[in-house]
Amino acid sequence: MSGFSARTDFPRTWNRLAQSLAERKARGEPLADLTESNPTRVGLPQPDPSLLATPTAFTYAPEPLGLLSAREAVARHLASRGAAVSPEHLILSASTSEAYGWLFKLLCEPGDNVLVPAPSYPLFEYLTRLENVEVRPYRLPRAHGFGLDVEEVAAARDACSRAVLVVNPGNPTGHYLHEGELAALAKLCVDSGLALISDEVFSDFAWDTEPDRVARVAGRSLPMLTFSLSGLSKVAGLPGLKLGWTHVNGPSVARDEALARLEWVADTFLSVGTPVQQALPALLAHAPRFQAALLERVRDNRRRLVAARPSGATWDVVPAHGGWSAVLRIPREPGEEATCLALLDAGVAVQPGYFYDFAGGAFLVLSLLPPADVFEAALGPLVRELAR
Numbered sequence: 001m002s003g004f005s006a007r008t009d010f011p012r013t014w015n016r017l018a019q020s021l022a023e024r025k026a027r028g029e030p031l032a033d034l035t036e037s038n039p040t041r042v043g044l045p046q047p048d049p050s051l052l053a054t055p056t057a058f059t060y061a062p063e064p065l066g067l068l069s070a071r072e073a074v075a076r077h078l079a080s081r082g083a084a085v086s087p088e089h090l091i092l093s094a095s096t097s098e099a100y101g102w103l104f105k106l107l108c109e110p111g112d113n114v115l116v117p118a119p120s121y122p123l124f125e126y127l128t129r130l131e132n133v134e135v136r137p138y139r140l141p142r143a144h145g146f147g148l149d150v151e152e153v154a155a156a157r158d159a160c161s162r163a164v165l166v167v168n169p170g171n172p173t174g175h176y177l178h179e180g181e182l183a184a185l186a187k188l189c190v191d192s193g194l195a196l197i198s199d200e201v202f203s204d205f206a207w208d209t210e211p212d213r214v215a216r217v218a219g220r221s222l223p224m225l226t227f228s229l230s231g232l233s234k235v236a237g238l239p240g241l242k243l244g245w246t247h248v249n250g251p252s253v254a255r256d257e258a259l260a261r262l263e264w265v266a267d268t269f270l271s272v273g274t275p276v277q278q279a280l281p282a283l284l285a286h287a288p289r290f291q292a293a294l295l296e297r298v299r300d301n302r303r304r305l306v307a308a309r310p311s312g313a314t315w316d317v318v319p320a321h322g323g324w325s326a327v328l329r330i331p332r333e334p335g336e337e338a339t340c341l342a343l344l345d346a347g348v349a350v351q352p353g354y355f356y357d358f359a360g361g362a363f364l365v366l367s368l369l370p371p372a373d374v375f376e377a378a379l380g381p382l383v384r385e386l387a388r
């Protein structure tokens with residue numbers, strides 16, 4: 001249709017799966033929903049809402065980078081995770097999604113591209129498109145446990161590439177970056193003039209330890225510009241409060257220039273509300289309680305899933321070290337969509353791998369967040385359907 005920008009010309013037709021899920025929900029039929037990824041809907045601990053009623057909640061003190069007291073709270077939170085950062089190198093936004101938009105404005109001319117992992121979180125396609133930026137996927141090879149292979153990143157890059165995105169740990173693959181991979185990536189970034197955008201929203205959610213794991217890039221001095229993203233959505237399970245942060249680092253001249261420009265972008269929007277910034281120290285103090293409960297939930301559900309797999313089954317639970325999801329490798333026939341539809345008929349909702357751009361096989365993605373009874377209820381039909 002004329003009169004509208006091409007970048008907002010999104011496909012709005014529902015696929016068969018979304019349609020069937022909506023129909024089932026509308027009919028009020030029972031559903032074990034293993035697509036639920038909203039941490040506020042699964043019975044996990046929440047902070048006291050009165051925390052948001054700070055005495056000066058209605059005072060407007062516009063600070064483009066975010067209130068210093070809030071940035072200091074983020075710095076303390078990161079320090080408690082072993083990452084030493086200066087509050088001066090932090091910038092607050094309403095979410096990490098918004099921060100991505102700001103970074104694409106900062107780094108890219110229209111038509112430039114950023115290198116994004118595949119499989120991964122599906123929002124990148126839209127976040128880039130809205131900024132007139134292209135995505136060039138680089139594969140996370142299955143043979144490498146869906147970990148980063150710098151050769152794949154190098155092969156995806158071209159003269160218009162401006163940044164590499166890493167999601168650490170991966171969503172939905174739950175694979176962490178390792179020291180050797182980061183060192184190789186840093187070299188590629190320096191050689192090719194690329195910035196590194198490191199999405200660390202799940203970095204606190206590891207359930208085991210591995211040697212050489214890079215828990216986060218925040219707080220590390222690398223030879224290229226780095227932007228480390230996280231926020232309340234995952235760290236404290238509070239996506240509705242709309243607060244994310246970006247730690248900017250790298251060579252000091254480039255870092256300071258990036259911060260000065262980002263401050264200008266942020267000043268144009270001033271999008272983070274005052275009450276949430278003022279309450280941030282208390283909200284982050286709640287994070288460990290939320291994280292402990294969530295980790296117990298995902299660990300238990302993962303254990304249930306692994307235990308439910310009959311020996312000799314034609315499907316596997318893909319190994320992972322953290323995150324909120326489990327990935328199943330299933331037989332190529334009848335494939336992802338047909339399996340998801342059959343599961344829906346049996347009262348279980350899961351996501352197909354194509355939603356996350358998996359390749360080289362058929363995959364399902366299950367949220368590990370649902371309460372034990374919901375997860376247990378899904379396992380019987382899941383095992384039966386996958387045995388057909």
Ligand SMILES: Cc1ncc(COP(=O)(O)O)c(C=O)c1O
Nearest residue numbers: 095096097121171201231233244
């Ligand atoms: C890897 C990853 N990054 C970013 C986000 C978005 O988080 P926010 O609510 O801060 O925009 C999500 C949300 O699911 C995510 O999975």
